[in-house]
Amino acid sequence: MQSVIPRLTFLVFIFFTKALLIQSQTIHNNISYQVDSIIRLMTLEEKIGQMNQYSNDRKNTGPVINNLNHLEEIRKGRVGSMLNVTSVSRAKQYQEEAMKSRLRIPLIFGMDVVHGMKTTFPIPLAEASSFDLELMTKTAEVAAAEASAHGLHWTFAPMVDISRDARWGRVMEGAGEDTWYGCLVAKARVKGFQGKDYTDKRTILACAKHFAAYGAAIAGKDYAEADISENTLHQVYLPPFRAAIEAKVATFMSGFNDLNGIPATAHRPLMRDLLKGKWDFDGFVVSDWESVGELQNHRVAQNAKDAAKLASLAGCDMDMCSSSYISNLEHLVNTGDVDISIIDDAVKRILTKKFELGLFKDPFCYNNREAELKNEKINNRYRTLAREAGAKSIVLLKNNSVLPISDKVKNIALIGPLNTSKWDMLGNWVGMGKAEYVIPILDGLKASLPKSNITYIEGYDHKTNTTKELPYLSEFDIIIVTIGEKATESGEAKSKVDISIDQNQQSLVKKLKEDSGKPVIVLITGGRPLVFSAMEPYADAILMTWWLGVEAGNSISDVLTGQYNPSAKLPITFPKHSGQCPIYYNHKSTGRPWSADNQYTSRYIDEDVRPAYAFGYGLSYTTFEITTPVMSKKQYGYNENIRIKTLVKNTGKYKGKETVQLYLQDVVSSVTRPVIELCGFQQIELKPGEEKQIEFVLTNKDLGSFNLKNELITEPGIFKLFVGNSSDNLKQTEFELIE
Ligand code: BGC
Numbered sequence: 001m002q003s004v005i006p007r008l009t010f011l012v013f014i015f016f017t018k019a020l021l022i023q024s025q026t027i028h029n030n031i032s033y034q035v036d037s038i039i040r041l042m043t044l045e046e047k048i049g050q051m052n053q054y055s056n057d058r059k060n061t062g063p064v065i066n067n068l069n070h071l072e073e074i075r076k077g078r079v080g081s082m083l084n085v086t087s088v089s090r091a092k093q094y095q096e097e098a099m100k101s102r103l104r105i106p107l108i109f110g111m112d113v114v115h116g117m118k119t120t121f122p123i124p125l126a127e128a129s130s131f132d133l134e135l136m137t138k139t140a141e142v143a144a145a146e147a148s149a150h151g152l153h154w155t156f157a158p159m160v161d162i163s164r165d166a167r168w169g170r171v172m173e174g175a176g177e178d179t180w181y182g183c184l185v186a187k188a189r190v191k192g193f194q195g196k197d198y199t200d201k202r203t204i205l206a207c208a209k210h211f212a213a214y215g216a217a218i219a220g221k222d223y224a225e226a227d228i229s230e231n232t233l234h235q236v237y238l239p240p241f242r243a244a245i246e247a248k249v250a251t252f253m254s255g256f257n258d259l260n261g262i263p264a265t266a267h268r269p270l271m272r273d274l275l276k277g278k279w280d281f282d283g284f285v286v287s288d289w290e291s292v293g294e295l296q297n298h299r300v301a302q303n304a305k306d307a308a309k310l311a312s313l314a315g316c317d318m319d320m321c322s323s324s325y326i327s328n329l330e331h332l333v334n335t336g337d338v339d340i341s342i343i344d345d346a347v348k349r350i351l352t353k354k355f356e357l358g359l360f361k362d363p364f365c366y367n368n369r370e371a372e373l374k375n376e377k378i379n380n381r382y383r384t385l386a387r388e389a390g391a392k393s394i395v396l397l398k399n400n401s402v403l404p405i406s407d408k409v410k411n412i413a414l415i416g417p418l419n420t421s422k423w424d425m426l427g428n429w430v431g432m433g434k435a436e437y438v439i440p441i442l443d444g445l446k447a448s449l450p451k452s453n454i455t456y457i458e459g460y461d462h463k464t465n466t467t468k469e470l471p472y473l474s475e476f477d478i479i480i481v482t483i484g485e486k487a488t489e490s491g492e493a494k495s496k497v498d499i500s501i502d503q504n505q506q507s508l509v510k511k512l513k514e515d516s517g518k519p520v521i522v523l524i525t526g527g528r529p530l531v532f533s534a535m536e537p538y539a540d541a542i543l544m545t546w547w548l549g550v551e552a553g554n555s556i557s558d559v560l561t562g563q564y565n566p567s568a569k570l571p572i573t574f575p576k577h578s579g580q581c582p583i584y585y586n587h588k589s590t591g592r593p594w595s596a597d598n599q600y601t602s603r604y605i606d607e608d609v610r611p612a613y614a615f616g617y618g619l620s621y622t623t624f625e626i627t628t629p630v631m632s633k634k635q636y637g638y639n640e641n642i643r644i645k646t647l648v649k650n651t652g653k654y655k656g657k658e659t660v661q662l663y664l665q666d667v668v669s670s671v672t673r674p675v676i677e678l679c680g681f682q683q684i685e686l687k688p689g690e691e692k693q694i695e696f697v698l699t700n701k702d703l704g705s706f707n708l709k710n711e712l713i714t715e716p717g718i719f720k721l722f723v724g725n726s727s728d729n730l731k732q733t734e735f736e737l738i739e
Contacts, residue, residue, distance in 0.1 A: 056086070121142075142382050166529040170215070171490070172547075177615060217257060225259075250284075402519040415482070422440050439552065444552070473516035474518070626724055643695055
């Protein structure tokens with residue numbers, strides 16, 4: 001009897017799993033059948049119309065064709081999608097026009113909902129510092145709920161570009177420099193935006209962008225070419241896109257960039273062969289803004305017709321804003337330059353998503369939550385989440401025991417205009433976020449420390465980059481100064497040659513320390529790693545506070561006062577000098593690995609080769625001891641789980657959370673591999689004195705890497721494993737992988 005029950009349970013489980021599979025297959029076949037029958041009814045012009053996207057008149061990030069009557073074009077069935085439509089009434093108006101077109105095919109509405117729609121959360125790079133994947137899913141869920149209430153079906157996010165060069169302004173939009181972690185973040189964000197399936201009208205389609213290697217722009221210059229090896233492409237830049245597909249991402253966006261001699265939007269091996277072929281991606285690809293038309297500027301196309309031909313053949317299904325498809329594809333099909341099967345395939349992919357969203361059943365099914373938008377305030381639950389996300393994103397870089405600030409501290413000087421700025425807390429890509437929703441730093445601090453006298457002093461003018469007159473400072477017990485980037489300084493088209501914080505801002509910190517002799521706490525705002533070596537010696541504590549969104553002031557105060565003990569870690573290296581860029585922890589060994597005492601090794605003569613703050617670095621108000629990892633065996637076979645154990649102890653005075661990181665090194669490999677590679681992390685919260693053992697489990701697949709045929713393989717041999725709390729603070733063990 002005993003053995004019958006589990007068997008029965010197992011059979012029931014198999015039955016239901018199969019039933020579910022059959023059901024989803026049936027729905028899929030059904031949609032496929034319906035889409036095919038619509039395609040059979042469509043004229044060529046109507047088909048090409050589906051591949052055409054226009055922008056509403058706001059938030060343009062490129063040239064706009066203004067002389068078009070969008071409504072008329074929609075009515076004629078010459079538009080498949082609109083972007084940047086942000087009001088339900090406008091979306092309804094456009095959709096109503098689509099319903100007047102011959103086949104009544106609904107439009108799909110997209111927008112860049114990157115780190116929130118109305119409730120602005122920390123910028124993605126900041127949030128990546130939390131190493132809290134669940135949190136990322138939750139904030140994306142809220143963004144989707146708010147975006148769908150605005151009538152949107154689709155966000156152009158997450159950006160999954162790996163970025164190793166902080167001069168590139170778009171580092172703010174991604175998860176940083178590590179590919180393995182970037183894959184996890186990509187999945188977490190796609191899951192948040194898309195939910196389980198699209199029947200839930202509080203979810204939206206996600207878009208993995210920018211395919212591919214946009215983050216490898218040479219010299220960190222936006223829109224510039226990426227010239228990287230095939231191996232680096234497969235090893236570093238492609239995996240997060242693959243991960244997004246595993247998370248069932250609905251769409252992809254092709255990049256602006258030239259990749260190894262072919263512009264990404266015309267990259268047939270990448271889109272047609274790899275993405276839609278080998279990877280079997282069943283969603284659709286939208287171009288970046290005007291990137292089809294820009295094939296002319298890349299000089300691979302002589303005119304818009306050539307551009308349309310190259311992009312459509314390469315696998316780009318929808319043309320964002322360049323009109324190249326709508327103006328030329330019909331002719332190209334008629335002349336036989338583009339086969340009709342290319343068009344049909346693109347249209348099928350686009351219509352399938354419209355079906356899955358339920359738009360064919362009810363084109364207005366995302367337009368009935370206008371009531372939610374009437375409330376001018378941010379939902380309290382979302383605010384609480386934003387406050388938590390903010391606190392979890394702040395990285396403590398230095399602390400000479402001056403933090404946390406006790407509520408007994410009487411007189412605090414809060415210096416710098418960023419402390420009262422609301423707009424600068426939002427950062428770039430703000431959706432429908434508004435400055436008025438933001439709690440600035442000054443307000444947050446006053447609320448957290450009601451018994452202290454907080455004196456706000458402007459101290460600096462960001463327009464002229466000069467210091468303003470300062471009062472007598474010795475009467476203050478503590479000085480907090482906020483310096484760094486304003487919201488306009490990182491993001492698209494915000495590349496910099498010098499990522500140092502302005503020298504006058506840095507001199508202000510020095511002056512504050514010298515004039516007051518009091519503890520100086522520096523808060524840094526910004527969207528990228530910044531260089532601030534000149535002011536570092538004068539700061540008693542430094543916090544990287546990024547751009548944290550609507551709850552910035554509260555999150556920062558929570559950390560300053562110890563209400564939240566900082567736990568974030570840098571997902572991207574902070575260099576000592578801009579000239580070190582690109583800089584990343586997982587570089588190759590080289591034939592002459594850096595050595596402090598040997599000049600003829602890989603280094604600079606005018607600057608240290610090491611970063612200011614390493615990948616994975618971040619302090620807490622408490623301290624942790626992580627023991628040398630142990631393994632029960634010295635050899636493992638390919639089918640065995642590889643187990644690594646370590647003890648973590650809170651050796652300080654406060655309860656706190658540590659992110660224990662696991663890195664590997666393949667000691668000898670046929671293709672060169674990085675010095676170390678992140679392959680695991682765990683967050684653990686401990687009370688003072690508390691100690692816990694944690695275990696990491698790896699399989700041979702986790703140890704693999706791409707060979708020169710672009711196959712993921714794991715070679716036998718010795719592997720070193722390292723654990724610690726930063727990529728530059730690790731303890732090691734090793735084992736042999738045997739065949
Ligand atoms: C950006 C994309 C964005 C698009 C639409 C482009 O300039 O590169 O990331 O999705 O504009 O706003």
